Amino acid sequence: MKxxxxxxxxxxxxxxxxxxxxxxxxYIINKTNRRYKARQG
Incomplete structure (x- = not known):
């Protein structure tokens, strides 16, 4: 997670x-491609 x-x-x-x-x-979440995850701050 970034x-x-x-x-x-x-x-x-x-x-x-x-x-x-x-x-x-x-947060950013992606159901189809779970590689893209991020949290702010």
Missing amino acids: IRNSLKSLIKRHRGNRIVRRKGRV
Whole structure:
């Protein structure tokens, strides 16, 4: 999992990427290609 200050550029890398808020943190998850995961901050 990548930890980044800004997730905007990472969302565009794959069309299956979704932005999710959990417990005050922002995540990128991808159901089809699970390699793309990221957390903000």
